[in-house]
Amino acid sequence: MTIVVGVRVDDTIVLGSDSQAHMGAQKVPQNKLVSTTSGELIVGVAGLAIYNNLLLKYMNSVEHKVPVSKGEVVDWVFEFYDFCKRVYGLQKSYEDEMYRFGDVVCGMVIGTRGGLFHAGRSFDITEYPDYIAEGSGADYATGAGYILSKQKRRMNRQGVISAEATALYKAEHMVQAACHHSIECGMPVNTLSLEVSV
Numbered sequence: 001m002t003i004v005v006g007v008r009v010d011d012t013i014v015l016g017s018d019s020q021a022h023m024g025a026q027k028v029p030q031n032k033l034v035s036t037t038s039g040e041l042i043v044g045v046a047g048l049a050i051y052n053n054l055l056l057k058y059m060n061s062v063e064h065k066v067p068v069s070k071g072e073v074v075d076w077v078f079e080f081y082d083f084c085k086r087v088y089g090l091q092k093s094y095e096d097e098m099y100r101f102g103d104v105v106c107g108m109v110i111g112t113r114g115g116l117f118h119a120g121r122s123f124d125i126t127e128y129p130d131y132i133a134e135g136s137g138a139d140y141a142t143g144a145g146y147i148l149s150k151q152k153r154r155m156n157r158q159g160v161i162s163a164e165a166t167a168l169y170k171a172e173h174m175v176q177a178a179c180h181h182s183i184e185c186g187m188p189v190n191t192l193s194l195e196v197s198v
Contacts, residue, residue: 002017002018002020002032002045002046002047002135002136002184002185003017003018003046003133003134003135003136003137003138003141003175003178003179003182003185004016004017004032004033004044004045004046004107004108004109004133004134004135005017005044005109005131005132005133005134005141005145005171005174005175005178006044006109006110006111006116006118006128006131006132006133006171007116007130007131007145007167007170007171007174008111008115008116008128008129008130008131008167008196009130009163009164009166009167009170010163011163011195011196011197012163012164012167012193012194012195012196013042013111013115013116013167013193013194013195013196014111014164014167014168014170014171014191014192014193015033015042015043015044015109015111015171015191015192015193016033016044016171016172016174016175016189016190016191017031017032017033017044017046017175017189017190017191018032018175018178018179018185018186018187018188018189018190019031019032019186019187019188019189019190020179020184020185020186020187030049030052031190032044032045032046032052032190033190033191033192034052034055034056034059035059035192035194036059036060036066038066039194040066040112040113040194041059041066041067041110041111041112041194042110042111042192042193042194043055043059043108043109043110043111044108044109044110044134044192045106045107045108046106046107046108046109046134046135046136046138047106047107047121047135048106051084051106054080054083054084054088055080055108058080058083058084064076064079066112066113067110067112067114068112068113068114068197069114070114070115070117070125070127072112072114073110073112073114073117073119073125074125076110077108077110077119077123077125078123106121107119107120107121107134107135108134109132109133109134111192111194111196112194112196113194113195113196113197114196114197115127115128115196116128116129116130116131116132118132118134120134130145130149131145131148131149131170131174132145133145133174133178135178135185136178136182136184136185137177137178137179137181137182137184137185138178140177140178140180140181140182141174141175141177141178142174143177144173144174144176144177144178145170145174148169148170148173148174149170164193167193168191168193171189171191172189172191175189176189
């Protein structure tokens with residue numbers, strides 16, 4: 001497992017993740033953040049490493065519209081999982097028709113020009129105005145995000161730190177909190193950022 005966080009401050013979104021993956025009992029380094037070549041879409045995957053690899057291939061080899069609105073993000077998430085199922089043969093493992101892909105074992109944090117979104121493992125898509133965490137240590141990262149959100153106004157009011165620097169600081173410290181408290185997360189922190197439409 002892993003930790004992926006997203007932070008929005010004004011017109012900046014920063015995604016952060018740890019860099020530890022597990023291959024059985026072995027820990028290996030892996031970057032869990034993926035960006036389109038245009039930089040208009042950034043995605044972090046928490047779950048099995050295979051989904052990160054498939055996402056990288058999907059985002060760089062398939063023509064798709066970069067999602068902006070929540071509805072477009074919903075469509076994009078389903079297109080990605082359709083790609084996984086069609087191209088790589090991921091099969092449904094549960095009889096319950098409520099789950100379109102029963103064997104999906106990942107959640108995503110998605111940053112677009114339209115906002116910050118979370119795609120849960122049951123395909124619920126939620127937009128977040130300020131921060132979100134997914135994966136191992138998410139409770140710790142969310143707690144850090146709450147504390148850091150209280151500092152946001154103070155830092156910005158003084159005009160000392162830019163929105164991008166503030167979002168980067170928050171994302172890094174949210175991931176560090178998860179790494180400090182969860183054995184399934186490991187340093188160093190990786191980050192990606194983009195500017196959103198205000």
